[in-house]
Every structure is written in structure tokens, then in C-alpha cells.
Amino acid sequence: MDATNRPLRIPPEMGVYAEKEKVFELIQKMMERLLLDRPEDPIQYLIDHLKNNNDEVPRIFLLGPLASGKRTLATMLCKQLNCIHLTMENLLSDETSALVAEAYLYKKKGQEIPSELWTKLIQEHLSKVDCIKQGWVIEAFPQTREQALMLQMAGIVPEHVVILDAPDNVLLERNPGKRIDPTNGERYHTAFDWPSDPVIQQRLVVPEGTSEEQTGKRLLDYHRNLSGIINSYSKIFKKINVDQPYVDAFAQVLTFVQSRHRNAAPHTPRILLFGPPGSGKSLQAALMTQKYGIVNICSGQVLKEAVAGKTKLGELIKPYIENKQQVPDHIVVKLLAEHLSKLDSSTRGWVLHGFPQDLEQARKLNDLRFVPNRVFFLDIPDETVFERLSLRMTDPVTGDRYHSMYKPAPSMKVQLRLNQNPKHAEENLKMRLDMYHANVQDLESFYEGVIHVNADQDPHTVFEYIESFTIKPLPKPVLQ
Incomplete structure (x- = not known):
């Protein structure tokens, strides 16, 4: 600069x-x-923070009423995200900790463990290397607004708060089915998670707090404290309905905890649109430009403008266009680089379509440091391509477009003078589709985090989908 x-x-x-x-x-x-x-x-603290490289690790609170499936979903989350599962039980499992010994003194006296002590126990566990490096899921804590504020004062702030939700009558039906293995503390359920081993079945016992009266009291306490917890985490919580198969509930939880929250970082859209002919790339680019002021760069239009403007590059391009030959890649890239480097493109962002069409072109664009931050593939069946384009005609007098199926000519006189674009002839469409399918897999592999869009639907529905992925942060990559 x-x-x-x-x-x-x-x-x-x-x-x-x-x-x-x-x-x-x-x-x-x-x-x-x-x-x-x-x-x-x-x-030194900031240096150590950079060395830890743990800004993307999970930090999750998983909350919910009794019998909502907290343990099952927390276990599945930790397995999927490879993070540490903290429960009220395993917080008290470290026999060498002075804080754990203090907590057991309260239990021996039949007293509740104070919230301050729970906060210190959590702080002690989160300071361990495995929690720092891998992240954590804390199950069923905090249970009150007071506990939430204590955690915040101790610097324990989650990235996501998941609150499981189900009707009370469903929870009242589920809770009596709980069983616990006294040898290892594993939990089971008579309807949803019954062990296959007969030996385990025989030693299972009914845990405390499963009677109808106790269940009702605990639900009442939960609802009384829920609004205070929600107010403490109003920007980062999401309610998930668990009155559905646990696999579906888990999918929703996983999607939420892998999302990124909005931040104040400046965002300049740099969008690539790929798709077969007739998939609506030009229309979607125009809609983005109309709503957000993003610079619309169509490679074919850029070439025509250069020729019409009689620029130096335009003079080089003109013979190729007149002879219906493909313009060499190095000329196209140079021309696109001029448009992508302009001030409006750098400040407002850009949406590029029509280029690149193959892996070599993508590499040349990347070598010039024009790297997109959103790559969309507009997917439609080949049959839809033929239906959209082979039946499209243009009126040479007015320039209006018509379609034999969706927008027929208003009169027979107009119908008789309509012309078809040679590119939309069936043999030419087939050749263009074959070329697209031959290169699409390489382009998908070259660009990270590509987003596939079903373009065989209403254009404004397609636009809403593209828009949502453009203005929101991309989700964290799914861990295998």
C-alpha cells in the first residue's frame, strides 16, 4: 500500500x-x-493463550429439566466433539482435591453443597490441561441465576448454552422409568435405554427422586429458576425440543454448538457461484447486488464490455469472440483481476460467476490472491436444464424473453418471429453440461467449505438460502 x-x-x-x-x-x-x-x-498471559490455540474448542452448558435426556445428549456430544464431559458426580471424583474433601463434609452432614464451592470445583477442573486443550460440556449446571452469575464472576463463560425442553406431562411419564447401576453409576431407562445384559438388568435400582410428588417438585423448581438462567445467557442460548427421537434432538444440538456467533469483525463478501447452465447464477448474483450493493462480475459480460470499450485487452479479445473461440485463460484472468482489484470490489465485496470453469482456471485466480469466502454450487437436474433453456425464446423486435411452458408468447404473430439462442440448442446444452460435470468434482475439492444449494425451486427461496449463508458466520467444521 x-x-x-x-x-x-x-x-x-x-x-x-x-x-x-x-x-x-x-x-x-x-x-x-x-x-x-x-x-x-x-x-505472558497472552503469549500462553496463543500457544494453547484453543479458541475453537467447545465450551458448552447443557441444561434441562429432569428426564430430558441431558446425560445421553451430553455423552454423545463429547464423543462427537472429543471434549471433556463434566457432571455433578465426576466433579466430586478427585479424591486428592481439598475442595472435593470439603464438599463431602457437607454431604455427610446432609447439607447442600454451596454454590460457591461448586463454582470453585468447576474452576479447578477447567484449569486442567485436558479441558483447556479439548474443551468441555458441563451438564446440569448452573441451576439458578445465582450460580450463573458466580460462574461469570469466576471467568467461566460458555460459547453455547443448550436448554432441553419438553412438556411436563412427557417428563412425568419418563422419570419413573429411570434406573441406575450401583456398581458404576451408569444410567438406564426401561423404555429408551435398557441394557441387553441380564446381569446388569438384575442389579439396576430405582434412583431417588422418581416418585410423582418428587418429580413435580423438581419440575416446579426448574421452571422457577429457568427465566433467570435464560436472562444470564440471553445471547448464546437455544432451546431444543426433546419430545422427539433422540437422534433428531442430537442433530439439532450438534448444529447449534458448531455454529459461530456474530461478532464485530468487518465482513466483505467474496462469492463464487457455480452451477450448470440455466441454474440461475445470473439471477442470484443480480439479487445479491440489488439488496446488498455487492459488485456483480459476470465473466462473459466483462469480456463483452472490454470489446465494446475498445480497450487494449478488448482488442486482443475481439478476434476470439468474432470467431466464436474461447478466450485464453491468461487474458480472462487479467481482465477479471482489474475488476476485482477496484475500490468498490475491495470495499463492498463481489460475486463472480462464469469463471472459473475448471481446476486450472481456479488455481490461476487463487494465485492472484482473489480468494472467495463463500462458494455456492447451484444444483439442478439435467432434465431441468433442458426444460428451462431449450424452450426459451427471444423476441428480436422487443428483446423480451418467452418460454414455451412458463411464459408463452402473447400472440401467434410474436410466436412466429421468436428466435432461439444457438447456445440453448439441445446438442450445445448437452456439450456444456458434459463439460460442467467433468470439472465440478475438481472444483468442489479445490475450494474448502463449499455450500450446495437446491436450485430447482423458486428463485427467491434459493436467494434466501444463499443470503443466510452469506450474512451469517460459517459453522465450525464437523469433527469426525
Whole structure:
């Protein structure tokens, strides 16, 4: 960047680097932890924080009423995300901890463990290396607003709070079916999770608190405290209905905890639209431009404008277009680079379609540091392509487009003078489709995090889907 030239123009690669390396989010996370933990040596603390490289690890509270499936879903989450599962029971499992010994003194006296002590126990576990490196899921805590505030004051702030929800009558039916294995503390259910081993079946016992009266009291306490907990985590919680198969409930929970929250980082859309002919790339790009002011760059239109403007590159391109030959890639890339480097493209963002069409073109675009942050593939069946394009005609007098099925000509006179674009002839469409299918897999592999869109539906429905993935942060990658 040359500071002597006005106006100052920030090179596009600076924004690409900042977004790729998540510079803004990294600084924001560092400042958050610094203010929460208030270390004596801030510089060394930040160095250690960077070494841990754990900003993306899960930090989840999984809450819900009794019999809502907290243990089952928390166990599945930890297995999927490879993180540590903390429960009220295993918080008291460390016999060497002075805090655990203090907690057992309360239990021996038949007293409740104070919230302050629970907070210290959680803080002690979260300071261990496995929780720092892998992340954690805390099950069934906090249970009151007071406990939530204590955790916040101790610097324990989750990324996501999942609140399981089901009608009380469903929970009242589920709770009596609980069983517990006294030898290892494993939990089972007579209807949903019954062990196949007869030996385990015989030693299962009914846990405390499963009577109808006890269940009703616990549900009443839960509902009394729920609003306070929600107010404490109003920006990061989501209710999940668990009155459905647990596999479906787990899918919703997993989707939520892998989402990213909005932040104040500047976001400049850089969008690539791929799809077979007739998939609606031009229409979707136009809709994005109309609503958000993003620069619409169509490779075919850019070539025509260069020829019409009689630029130096236009003069090179003109013979190829006149002879209906493909313009060499290095010329197209150079022309696109001019448009992508302009100030409006760098500041407002861009949506590019029609290029690249194969892996080699994608690499050339990438080498110039024009890296998209959203890549959409508009998927439609080949039959739909033929239906959309082979029946499309143009009126040479008015320039209006008609379609034999969806928008027929208003009169026979107009119908007789309609012309078909040679590109839309069936043999040409088949050739273009074959070319697209030959390259689509390579392009999918080249770009990370591609998003497939069903384009065989109403255009505005397609636009809403593209829009949602454009303005929201992309989810975290699914861990295998």
C-alpha cells in the first residue's frame, strides 16, 4: 500500500489474510480472556493463550429439566466433539482435591453443597490441561441465576448454552422409568435405554427422586429458576425440543454448538457461484447486488464490455469472440483481476460467476490472491436444464424473453418471429453440461467449505438460502 497516493487503496490480499487467519476474532478473544482473568502479567498471559490455540474448542452448558435426556445428549456430544464431559458426580471424583474433601463434609452432614464451592470445583477442573486443550460440556449446571452469575464472576463463560425442553406431562411419564447401576453409576431407562445384559438388568435400582410428588417438585423448581438462567445467557442460548427421537434432538444440538456467533469483525463478501447452465447464477448474483450493493462480475459480460470499450485487452479479445473461440485463460484472468482489484470490489465485496470453469482456471485466480469466502454450487437436474433453456425464446423486435411452458408468447404473430439462442440448442446444452460435470468434482475439492444449494425451486427461496449463508458466520467444521 502506497501512503503517498490518494485515495489510499487497501490491497485485496490484506483483507483475505485477515479473514483467513481470523485476526480480528483472535484479538477479540484475547481481550475477552484478559478482562475476565485479569492476570498479573498480561503479556505472558497472552503469549500462553496463543500457544494453547484453543479458541475453537467447545465450551458448552447443557441444561434441562429432569428426564430430558441431558446425560445421553451430553455423552454423545463429547464423543462427537472429543471434549471433556463434566457432571455433578465426576466433579466430586478427585479424591486428592481439598475442595472435593470439603464438599463431602457437607454431604455427610446432609447439607447442600454451596454454590460457591461448586463454582470453585468447576474452576479447578477447567484449569486442567485436558479441558483447556479439548474443551468441555458441563451438564446440569448452573441451576439458578445465582450460580450463573458466580460462574461469570469466576471467568467461566460458555460459547453455547443448550436448554432441553419438553412438556411436563412427557417428563412425568419418563422419570419413573429411570434406573441406575450401583456398581458404576451408569444410567438406564426401561423404555429408551435398557441394557441387553441380564446381569446388569438384575442389579439396576430405582434412583431417588422418581416418585410423582418428587418429580413435580423438581419440575416446579426448574421452571422457577429457568427465566433467570435464560436472562444470564440471553445471547448464546437455544432451546431444543426433546419430545422427539433422540437422534433428531442430537442433530439439532450438534448444529447449534458448531455454529459461530456474530461478532464485530468487518465482513466483505467474496462469492463464487457455480452451477450448470440455466441454474440461475445470473439471477442470484443480480439479487445479491440489488439488496446488498455487492459488485456483480459476470465473466462473459466483462469480456463483452472490454470489446465494446475498445480497450487494449478488448482488442486482443475481439478476434476470439468474432470467431466464436474461447478466450485464453491468461487474458480472462487479467481482465477479471482489474475488476476485482477496484475500490468498490475491495470495499463492498463481489460475486463472480462464469469463471472459473475448471481446476486450472481456479488455481490461476487463487494465485492472484482473489480468494472467495463463500462458494455456492447451484444444483439442478439435467432434465431441468433442458426444460428451462431449450424452450426459451427471444423476441428480436422487443428483446423480451418467452418460454414455451412458463411464459408463452402473447400472440401467434410474436410466436412466429421468436428466435432461439444457438447456445440453448439441445446438442450445445448437452456439450456444456458434459463439460460442467467433468470439472465440478475438481472444483468442489479445490475450494474448502463449499455450500450446495437446491436450485430447482423458486428463485427467491434459493436467494434466501444463499443470503443466510452469506450474512451469517460459517459453522465450525464437523469433527469426525
